[in-house]
Amino acid sequence: MDYRHELKYVVTEKEMALLENRIRGLVSLDVHAEEAGMYRIRSLYFDDYYNSCYLENETGTDPREKFRIRIYNGDKGRINLELKCKEHGMTRKLSCILTEDQCRTLMAGRLLPMNGNDPPLLKKLNLLMRTRFLRPRVIVEYDRVPFADKLGNTRITLDRNITSSDAPLRFLEAELPRRPILAAGRHILEVKYDEFLPDYIYQNLQLADLRQTAFSKYYLCRRYSLKGVLL
Numbered sequence: 001m002d003y004r005h006e007l008k009y010v011v012t013e014k015e016m017a018l019l020e021n022r023i024r025g026l027v028s029l030d031v032h033a034e035e036a037g038m039y040r041i042r043s044l045y046f047d048d049y050y051n052s053c054y055l056e057n058e059t060g061t062d063p064r065e066k067f068r069i070r071i072y073n074g075d076k077g078r079i080n081l082e083l084k085c086k087e088h089g090m091t092r093k094l095s096c097i098l099t100e101d102q103c104r105t106l107m108a109g110r111l112l113p114m115n116g117n118d119p120p121l122l123k124k125l126n127l128l129m130r131t132r133f134l135r136p137r138v139i140v141e142y143d144r145v146p147f148a149d150k151l152g153n154t155r156i157t158l159d160r161n162i163t164s165s166d167a168p169l170r171f172l173e174a175e176l177p178r179r180p181i182l183a184a185g186r187h188i189l190e191v192k193y194d195e196f197l198p199d200y201i202y203q204n205l206q207l208a209d210l211r212q213t214a215f216s217k218y219y220l221c222r223r224y225s226l227k228g229v230l231l
Contacts, residue, residue, distance in 0.1 A: 003090035007191040008215045022204040030146035042141045044069040044171045049133040057219040063087035096121045109135040136168035152193040159188040164221030
């Protein structure tokens with residue numbers, strides 16, 4: 001399937017620990033997790049002059065799209081440009097590889113020189129930067145414990161220490177100024193799958209107070225950035 005189900009939950013530290021303990025007995029860690037069993041994700045999100053991505057997220061516009069650049073564990077050797085699309089409550093992600101030079105050009109809000117061999121995704125971003133003045137707006141960073149199961153192409157992620165930064169030009173630096181966007185002891189559980197969620201996983205994700213939410217890391221981080229402007 002091109003589009004996948006994506007369920008999100010805000011959980012407490014106690015709920016996160018309980019769920020992680022249950023999941024570890026059922027599903028294997030993602031192969032890309034380091035020995036510590038987790039990795040750090042840093043994403044640089046784009047929005048246009050009118051903050052359309054932010055406002056579409058706020059109003060629940062369907063369909064909607066967001067461009068971002070993503071790195072893992074601060075590794076500048078693999079930089080991904082991604083387009084996340086949401087439609088009818090389902091999501092899909094398109095991606096291509098960026099060089100460090102390309103990334104730094106985009107971080108600065110500058111257009112890239114295009115040729116016939118460039119990936120369509122990069123061409124689309126370049127076009128939107130030219131026509132809608134799409135520019136890098138906010139950095140989102142967090143620690144992720146990822147689990148993956150072949151049945152249903154299921155992926156369960158536990159995201160902690162969610163922070164934001166308004167310093168796009170420092171995206172590739174080892175350290176940058178960040179601020180937390182959730183109250184202490186609050187984290188995010190995400191469950192993604194194709195056509196079905198295996199029953200043994202579903203049953204072990206059930207907690208009395210667990211409620212699905214339309215939480216968006218990007219939206220909340222931008223909300224902090226735009227406080228006093230849009231709010």
